[in-house]
Amino acid sequence: MVHRHAVAGRRVALTALGALVATGIPAAWAAEPTPAAGPLPSAAQTLGADRPSAPVLRALERDLGLTPAQASRRLVNEAEAGTRAGRLRNALGVRFAGAWLRGTTSQELMVATTDAADVPAIKAQGAKATVVKTTLRDLRAVKRKLDVASARVSTSDAPLWYVDIPANRVVVEAVDKAAAAAFVKAAGLGAKSVSVKVTANRPRLLEDLTGGDAYYIDGTARCSIGFSVTKGEQEGFASAGHCGKPGARTTGYNQAAQGTFQASTFPGKDMSWVAVVDPWKATPNVKGEGGQPVAITGSVQALVGAAICRSGSTTGWHCGKVEQHDTSVSYAEGRVDGLTRTTVCAEPGDSGGPYVSGVQAQGVTSGGSGDCKTGGTTFYQPINALLSDFGLTLKTAVAQSPAPQGNAAQTWTPGRVYEAGVTVTHAGVRYQCLQTHQAQGPWSPTATPALWQRV
Helix, strand or coil: CCCCCCEECCEEECCCCCCCCCCCCCHHHCCCCCCCCCCCCCHHHHHCCCCCCHHHHHHHHHHHCCCHHHHHHHHHHHHHHHHHHHHHHHHHHHHEEEEEEECCCCCEEEEEECCHHHHHHHHHCCCEEEECCCCHHHHHHHHHHHHHHHCCCCCCCCCEEEEECCCCEEEEEECCHHHHHHHHHHCCCCHHHEEEEECCCCCEECCECCCCCCEEECCCEEECCCCEEEECCEEEEEECHHHCCCCCEEECCCCCEEEEEEEEECCECCEEEEEECCCEECCCEEECHHHCEEECCECCCCCECCEEEEEECCCEEEEEEEEEEEEEEEECCEEEEEEEEECCCCCCCCCCCEEEECCEEEEEEEEEEEECCCEEEEEEEEHHHHHHHHCCEECCCCCCCCCCCCCCCCECCCCCEECCCCEEEECCEEEEECCCEECCCCCCCCCCCCCEEEC
8 A cells, every 4th residue: 555645735745754852861961061152952952852753752662662751761862972972982083992872771872992091081971981902993994805805706695794893893794604704815804803693694675566655766666765855956855776777767656757866876885866846845854653754853873772763665664773884785786885784674665765863864775684574684875975975965854055065175064964073164163073964054063062072
């Protein structure tokens, strides 16, 4: 059965997913001192985590086994933890070995370092410290060697590799130890450099030809709408790259003409965007449980361990947790790097649908294994990379500015995607980014200590 997009007059919402919420900020996670001009918003307030959405809360309660109070508290804790983790990442520099969340309500922010002398500073930021052997930079260097090797050798029997931050290791998942060993050797790595996990799971792309919610490509394949975006005056939506090639035409849930793929990348990455025609209009909403809209306010990247929810045209609204960022997946159709792995389930036809943490956009569905009856694993293409590559602006419920074109500037600019750790100048003052995000108009460094730290 096709689930119809809500229509208000001639405006049809380009939606697909939902969000989260919370209350109760630990004292140790309070915002940094505020200027005399008045109090600045906390991280939870900036990211909208203090304004619960009923569809998100219900899904978190169902899928993560939380009470309403726990679901709300978890979202606030995750928003505040992201800012703390960003400050510690900047302070520790090359010694930083990653950050992740633990606990029913994400009440524990874990931060790893390679130097025991950093422990007091980590604890002072309300986090728990762990001392490990390998920096995050070095772990990523090992993974890059696997990435390079995968371009010249078959990875069909070793289809997944990633940095496991809590375990402080690089992991290769393969059908057997021999396949993993061959891949590791081809990368020029020693057996002790990589951990091996033997599994029969083979990630697959999540598209098929059955009916359901979302949109159709050239009258045959079906995928799910991701997030609404704009490029100048042109409206459209983001989705997965494997859903269609540039020039492919789309129709909506009702088979009415909808738009055309403007850009698409697959394999390598799994991203695309479709420019739409009237009456389709971009809105800041994604579909939560029961089709209820949830307004997106930004694209601040969630930490490992954070709760996350997904919507799709086959299975609807489901939640889980973020497991790893920067994961490489070798599908039968080609390798994709830079994906995020989650415990959320999905099935064919859910491809392209959005992932949300709180009210922050995270990414669009790429593929996975398992299903929503027995459980599964899914991977999404991070939205910030998609926005940056295609020069798009995420449609949000706050004031927006078009994504700037050309090379990155040193001056803070609304609409630009900023990676954690980069430095900009605003109002004559230098700031360092705490969390990867696309800059929204009201989110200037001066006004958002949740996202920027003065240096």
